[in-house]
Amino acid sequence: MIKESKLLVEEAVYREVVPAGDYFMKVVKAGQTFRILDLEGNQAADTLFYNADDPSERYSAMDTIRSQGNVYLTTDTKLISNEQNIMLEIVADTCGRHDTLGGACATESNTVRYALDKKCMHACRDSWLLAVAENEEFGMSKRDITHNINFFMNVPITAEGGLTFQDGISAPGKYVEMKAMMDVIVLISNCPQLNNPCNGYNPTPVEVLIWD
């Protein structure tokens, strides 16, 4: 469901542009609202969330879609943890639909999806692994790299059981905004995928904004 935010950009307490192929890893406090802004359109922001006090509690795609009885994420979706707690709630969304079934690209899965010689092309899971390696204070490892959200990705499921990758329904300036219900570690890989038509083979920056 399309819903615009009333928050003013100039009142944001934090802003950071995340180039494609980079990661964003930062704690958002309970009560804060954060936005991911698709600056140039049809970008994918591959995102994971963890309880900042105990990262073994994390976003669970299965629990989220089962509890809302729907596979797509949009305004009013509650992002549920593996402990059945509400981690965040989507409070605004000008895109209308986000995917949580397609997972994140990896060098290994690129070999399967595209060609064996794609193995050394940069991928989301490499960005995440670098993030957990460079941010040792969170005490995370590959075990924490799990089933994510693809903000701005459009992956329709058909009644016959197909899964299709459609052109993005995002566009320059579209955004999704979440309110944190607990202190969460936000881990975003701004997707560097060069083999997928859904971003027009052109990965572009996203911006992260946080409000108190």
Place this chain on the structure above:
Amino acid sequence: MANKILYQDQIAGACHWSLQMRRGTSLRVIDNEGGANVGMLFYNPVNLLERYNAPDTLKCQHTFKLTKGNCLYSDMGRVFCSIVDDTVGWHETVCGNLTKAMIAEKWGEHSYQDYGNNWHQNGYNSFLVELAKLGLGKKDMASNLNLFSKVEVDNQGDLKYVDGNSKAGDYIELRFEMDTIVVFHTCPHPLNPAKEYPRKSITYEIREAAPVADNDFCMNFRPENKRGFENNKIFHLGCGCSND
């Protein structure tokens, strides 16, 4: 002789178990009474960090349902096993498990103290116990398979559990393409609307599998699967964990 049964066993409903499968053998899981659900996860015994990855499995085969021809992938681009036979037609891998609290809300709390082994066991705790045997924990519990269970998605994205998907005697057969630890439970599917706690037993058989031929159905089901098999081949050049 191809497809010889090497071992056969039954598991009651609401139970959990693990086994290691050798490359070149298959696991046939049979729904004894109809309406079974089997939650299942896979791990690589030589590197437990390599595990079943539902998104990779769905994405690379452009499918939401799993059936004959589909391969079940690890997060490392390799094929744990191929669905070489399936009389059901639809198995799902996105709805996860019920917890103790959810079971109590749905069907009442039947504790071990009051009901013994007829208690209302849940899929989440079942996986926790089996994973702990491997030194693993909740961090390692990936999105699991729910064999025999069908969940459809309509145009709006709403999930719909389809009752009666699996009948008595229906089965799925998984041929293992690398050595694999199989962790599973027979607890109810999260969206099962049954009035009473469903307690459905299964039979599983470990069988010899015929060698994978060049025209193998699963390997050729999609071009992606051929590349997945190629990744397995490279892995087996180095791992020494199973003979050809």
